[in-house]
Amino acid sequence: MSMSTRIRIQQQDFDLAEEYQLLRQSDSAVGAVVTFSGLVRDFELVSELGSELDRGVDRGVDRGVDRQDQSSTKNPIDLLSLQHYPGMTESLLETIVEQANQRWNLIATTVIHRVGDLVPKDQIVLVGVASQHRADAFEAAQFLMDYLKTQATFWKSVRRNGEQQWIESKASDQQAAARWDGSDDK
Amino acid sequence: MINLLFFGRLGDFAKQVPATIEASTPAEIRQLLAADFPDLARELHQPQVLVSVNKMIVGWDQPLFDGGEVAFLPPVTGG
Numbered sequence: 001m002s003m004s005t006r007i008r009i010q011q012q013d014f015d016l017a018e019e020y021q022l023l024r025q026s027d028s029a030v031g032a033v034v035t036f037s038g039l040v041r042d043f044e045l046v047s048e049l050g051s052e053l054d055r056g057v058d059r060g061v062d063r064g065v066d067r068q069d070q071s072s073t074k075n076p077i078d079l080l081s082l083q084h085y086p087g088m089t090e091s092l093l094e095t096i097v098e099q100a101n102q103r104w105n106l107i108a109t110t111v112i113h114r115v116g117d118l119v120p121k122d123q124i125v126l127v128g129v130a131s132q133h134r135a136d137a138f139e140a141a142q143f144l145m146d147y148l149k150t151q152a153t154f155w156k157s158v159r160r161n162g163e164q165q166w167i168e169s170k171a172s173d174q175q176a177a178a179r180w181d182g183s184d185d186k
Numbered sequence: 187m188i189n190l191l192f193f194g195r196l197g198d199f200a201k202q203v204p205a206t207i208e209a210s211t212p213a214e215i216r217q218l219l220a221a222d223f224p225d226l227a228r229e230l231h232q233p234q235v236l237v238s239v240n241k242m243i244v245g246w247d248q249p250l251f252d253g254g255e256v257a258f259l260p261p262v263t264g265g
Contacts, residue, residue: 038265082264085193085257088241113264125265145265154264155194166195169234169261 003101004108007093009084011116014126019110023130026108034137035128036145042120043074044158044167077158082115082124085153089113096147100129103143104136111144113154143180150177188215188250191257192226196235199226200258212237212256213246234261 004026008014016037023033097109110128118124127144131137156167188207192200203223209215220227229235236259239248243259250256 083193084264085191085238085241085259088238088257091241149265150262152264153193153259153262155260156263157194166198166260167263169263173265 006110008112014112023108023128030130031132032134032137033130034141038125040080040118040120040122077160079159080118081157083155084115089153092152100140104140106131146177149173189255194260196258211247
C-alpha cells in the first residue's frame with residue numbers, strides 16, 4: 001500500500017469537507033479518518049505574550065481586562081499573523097510526516113497550514129490521517145500536531161490596538177511533543 | 187557573501203541589519219553583529235535560538251561558503 005502525502009502552506013482557506021473526502025477516497029483499505037483543525041481564538045492568554053506581560057504590569061494596562069480566573073488574563077486580539085520560512089517549512093513537514101509514517105500504519109496524510117493575516121474563527125491548520133484502524137489515525141494525528149507545533153518553522157504574532165506582539169512558545173507544547181520521544185510503544 | 191534572514195521576534199531587532207555579511211561561521215556573524223546591534227546579538231545568544239544554513243539546522247560553528255543562506259530562528263509557534 002502506498003502512503004500518500006498532501007502538504008500545503010497557503011494563504012487561502014481550506015475546506016474541511018473536501019479534505020476529508022480526499023482522505024476517505026484515498027484507498028479502499030481506509031477504515032478510519034481522523035482530522036484536526038486549529039482555529040484562531042479571539043484572545044491570547046497574557047502568559048503567552050511574554051514582553052506584554054512585563055509591560056502590562058508596569059503600565060497597569062491590564063487592570064480593565066476581564067479576568068476569567070485568578071491565574072490568567074485573556075487579552076482580546078484583532079488579528080493573528082503567521083510568518084514562515086518558505087522552503088524549510090515544507091521540508092520539515094515532510095520529515096514529520098515521514099516519521100509518523102514510520103511509527104504508524106498510515107494510508108494517507110494531509111497537513112495544511114495557513115500563513116498571512118487571519119482573524120478570530122479563521123482556520124489555521126488542518127491535520128488529517130487515514131488508516132485501516134482508528135488507533136493509528138488518532139495517535140498519528142496527535143503526533144503530527146505536537147511535532148508541527150514544536151518543529152515546523154512558523155511564527156505567530158497578534159495585533160491589538162495597533163500594536164504587534166510575537167507569541168511566545170509554550171512549555172506545554174514542548175512537553176506534549178516530548179511524550180513521543182523514545183517510546184515506540186504503538 | 188552570506189545572506190542573512192531573521193525570523194519571528196528576531197526580525198524586530200534586525201530591521202537595520204544589512205542583508206549580507208562576510209563571515210566563516212554563524213558564531214562569527216553573531217560576533218560581528220554585536221558591535222552595531224548589541225540588542226540583536228543578546229537575543230541571538232539566547233539558548234533557544236537555532237541557526238540554519240541553507241535551510242538545515244546546524245551548529246554555530248558550521249563552516250559557511252559564499253552565497254550561503256543563514257537564518258536565525260527563535261522558538262517556533264505555529265499550529
